[in-house]
Amino acid sequence: MLTTFLIAFREFLEAFLIVGVFLGISKKLKLKREVEICFAAGAGLVISLILASVTYIFGDYARGVLTEERAEVLEGYLLIFSGFFLAYVIFSLHKVLRRSKGGALIQAHKKLQENAFDFSLFLTITMLVVREGFEIALFTASTSLFSVFLQNFLGLILGLVLASAIGLLTYVTYLKFPIGKVFRATEYMIVLLGASLVQNGFTELLEHSFNIHLEDIVRFPLKFLPDSESMVGHMLKSLTGLDQEFSLPRLMIMVVYIASVYILFIRKSPITFSKNLLQK
Numbered sequence: 330m331l332t333t334f335l336i337a338f339r340e341f342l343e344a345f346l347i348v349g350v351f352l353g354i355s356k357k358l359k360l361k362r363e364v365e366i367c368f369a370a371g372a373g374l375v376i377s378l379i380l381a382s383v384t385y386i387f388g389d390y391a392r393g394v395l396t397e398e399r400a401e402v403l404e405g406y407l408l409i410f411s412g413f414f415l416a417y418v419i420f421s422l423h424k425v426l427r428r429s430k431g432g433a434l435i436q437a438h439k440k441l442q443e444n445a446f447d448f449s450l451f452l453t454i455t456m457l458v459v460r461e462g463f464e465i466a467l468f469t470a471s472t473s474l475f476s477v478f479l480q481n482f483l484g485l486i487l488g489l490v491l492a493s494a495i496g497l498l499t500y501v502t503y504l505k506f507p508i509g510k511v512f513r514a515t516e517y518m519i520v521l522l523g524a525s526l527v528q529n530g531f532t533e534l535l536e537h538s539f540n541i542h543l544e545d546i547v548r549f550p551l552k553f554l555p556d557s558e559s560m561v562g563h564m565l566k567s568l569t570g571l572d573q574e575f576s577l578p579r580l581m582i583m584v585v586y587i588a589s590v591y592i593l594f595i596r597k598s599p600i601t602f603s604k605n606l607l608q609k
Contacts, residue, residue, distance in 0.1 A: 332469055333473065336468045341374075352366055377463070381469070381481075388481065405534030409526070415523045420516075472526070525570030532579060546576050
């Protein structure tokens with residue numbers, strides 16, 4: 330659910346920023362096209378929710394099929410894969426998708442400035458929002474296997490609500506939220522979440538396949554943390570990888586993951602994608 334919430338928040342916030350640009354142009358040039366823009370954005374949001382929901386329904390079905398035999402071992406492999414896949418789609422694939430989005434944005438801006446709000450422009454705005462929904466479905470496809478449909482859908486809705494609140498306040502009250510910092514903070518949280526997934530995956534895989542218990546090697550128990558069996562403890566473990574049975578090998582796995590993501594993706598692109606979005 331946390332992964333779904335983070336990614337949904339990022340993508341829906343980007344969608345609301347795009348819609349905000351169109352609304353700003355319409356208002357500044359007195360085109361009176363705000364209603365049409367909002368209808369187009371609303372249609373895009375509905376389709377986006379449907380796309381993500383279908384993905385989570387399929388995830389529920391796949392999880393039931395995949396986890397029937399040797400569930401713990403399979404879950405370990407899937408956790409490791411999800412951690413690395415999450416880093417790839419956020420720091421590499423996302424960049425490619427955003428570049429391809431630039432042309433459509435430019436053409437839509439030109440049409441709106443020419444006071445030509447026709448059906449093609451309506452579809453363009455709708456599809457720009459739908460693309461964010463497609464990215465949410467794609468980026469959370471693997472991690473959705475670890476939560477039931479209701480949890481994934483709740484994360485999706487919470488991300489939408491928070492993003493819409495920020496977008497609405499930005500447009501209506503002219504509040505200047507530090508959007509770049511918001512995107513950067515979510516990037517850091519996603520890296521930490523990926524490290525947690527990989528660490529938990531290796532821990533489960535080694536325990537159930539080779540009877541190696543990483544939590545017993547050079548232990549430094551974090552007894553001040555809530556029990557991982559509780560809801561708060563489970564959420565904390567899922568997001569940060571920390572629990573009461575923490576140990577040096579588990580810490581090293583997370584450190585190696587974060588260092589790998591930095592070397593492979595972040596170091597090569599010192600300017601965050603959120604800045605690229607704001608520049609457009």
